[in-house]
Amino acid sequence: MLSKKRVPVRKHISATYATRAFVRPIPRYEVPEEGVGPDVAYQLIHDEMNLDGNPALNLASFVTTWMEPQAEKLIVETMNKNLVDQEEYPQTGVIQARVVNMLARLFHAREEHQFVGTATIGSSEAIMLGLLAHKWSWRKRRERDGKGPSRPNLVVGADVHVVWEKFARYFDVELRIIPMEKGRYTLEVEKVRGAIDENTICVGAVLGTTFTGQLDPVEELNDMLLEVKAEMGLDIPLHVDAASGGFLVPFLYPEFPWDFRLEQVRSINVSGHKYGLVYPGVGWLIFKDKRYLPEDLIFYVNYLGSQEATYTLNFSRGSAMVIAQYYNLLRLGKRGYEAMAKNCLANARYLAERLEGMGIFHLTHRDVVLPVVTFFSEAVDVYGLSCTLRGRGWIVPAYNLPKNAEDVNIMRVVVKENFSRDMVDMLVSHIEEALAKMKGGKAFTEGTKAGNQIHTKIC
Ligand SMILES: Cc1ncc(COP(=O)(O)O)c(C=O)c1O
Structure with missing residues (x-):
């Protein structure tokens, strides 16, 4: 996390517990010259954590904020494994692929589609990577059609999470936001139609908005994009941000079409650590077909003895939450x-x-x-x-x-x-x-x- 605060030096955490073990002050903002015993370090930090709110x-x-003890046991057993070290931890890689398969099928990817996906740190990384792929594909289409440089845009409702704005700024894409109105806090399809053009890399829809927990009209958006495709020849992808809805809607409203059943839905993100019921640190990104993930965004790294394909922003990351996701899927089932x-x-x-x-x-x-x-x-x-x-x-x-x-x-x-x-x-x-x-x-x-x-x- 970025911290703007310039912290004062020479401030100390002073001894407590009547100096039973913790006998000298410890600098608060500098690395101490000498360490302390493990019990002291534990007690000190444990006590400070009491100042946080109660997760329950x-x-x-x-x-x-709650998982079963057996899941916690697996988390502790696997938290020393780096997910990227697939040569060393091949089974972890196998499990990641199993979860991608399970989620793609839960979201109605068809067998004839060659769906692909990856674990991410959360939905934020998944959204960035999903949208980046759409930006890349848009640019390739323009090059193929012999069109000159142009500024890409992204059309979303004001109900999107801040990460969509982050993507637009970090990756230099114009963000076209359809505003809310009092009493209407989801996306208005007709206004989207008016905002898209040949430089639209993607339209975004939210399944469970951060602000009110409502669903954007994904099916209507899909229908509108199909009309645009038929009338104007523009094939604009739809990315569904199912951060919270992706583990709810398939079970609450199985007949409600919001996912790969819809033609224009090309990519979906979901947070494993929300209603996927895993502790913080896991999200998922699924593409309906590998052709929507341009090959030159995938890095094949010759790392620790094998060629590994990666499509992530971060290289190293823990594998424990991926394993915990698999635990939940096996444990709970549909x-x-x-x-x-x-x-x-x-x-x-x-x-x-x-x-x-x-x-x-x-x-x-x-x-x-x-x-x-x-x-x-x-x-x-x-x-x-x-x-x-x-x-x-x-x-x-x-x-x-x-x-x-x-x-x-x-x-x-x-x-x-x-x-x-x-x-x-x-x-x-x-x-x-x-x-x-x-x-x-x-x-x-x-x-x-x-x-x-x-x-x-x-x-
Ligand atoms: C709709 C939506 N999208 C994206 C995010 C970001 O997800 P994450 O915290 O998993 O990065 C959130 C977080 O609450 C969200 O509600």
Whole structure:
């Protein structure tokens, strides 16, 4: 992570535990001259970590906060293996390929398609790599057709995750954003039609937006792109960002077409570490057919004794989360993922009902289709509420929506596997308690101030 903070020198962490073992100050921002014993180092860091929030009460993040002990055992057993060392760890490579196959088939890649894919660090890397391939293919098409240089563009809704903007800036692509409106927080297909042209490398759709958990109209987008292909001869690919929806929609709505069943959908990313139910550090990128991944983006590295094909941004990375993904797929199977998805959704709908029942909150949209509940209130300062709830340990973010809807301030609860119905009831009673406190005055004012500073980040 980049840190802008210039940290002061000569500050120390001073001895604690009545100096039983930790007897001298340790510099905070410089490498200490001498080390400490392993127990001391452990205790010191372990204690500091208590200042973090409790992952089990973290309703802000989409990222998995609980896994089974057997999965954790496998993680510990495999965390010393570098995924890129396939010559040394061939079975790890075999398992990565198995997961790619499982996901491609789950997303309805057809056997006659030569689908390809890779594990990534998360959906961000997967999106960057997917879009880069589309940019490359666009350039090749232009060269083939004898067209001169031109600036590529990418068309998306304002509901995309910030990584799409990052891609556009890092890889010099014009980002054409279809704005939101108050009350409509997904992509509008007709506006996309007006924004695309021969320099559009790709159109993006989100299956489970970060802001409200809704689904972009992928099928309608596909139909529109097919019309454009027929009328104008432009074959514009669709990349689906299924970071959170990719492990939910296939089980909740198997008939809903959003994936490789649709002709223009050429690539899909999914976060293994969201509803794939793996701890942070794994995403997946799948191309419907290897012809959509230009050969010159694949690096064949003669490394440690064999030729390896890689399409990643990072070279080294841990293999533990890839193995943990495979564990979940074997352990749960389709029925297990279905049960998880249905359970989370039922709990999310129950929470939505309870919040509406309080009479002061409104849902941002009527249909809770994924287990994400977003709500707002004219009567409550959501930043203050977010901050007051922290007193009970709950982490519930508050934020405002992008341009055109920026005065809509909402709260979001991502219902994960460990968030039981009983916990929903406790959260609601703590919301009631917080509102009563806030009415008291002091907590309200302080909460508001701190809330604005702390809870603007969404992930
Ligand atoms: C829709 C969407 N796309 C992309 C991302 C980035 O994913 P990752 O954190 O796996 O890199 C997120 C993260 O929340 C997301 O919600």
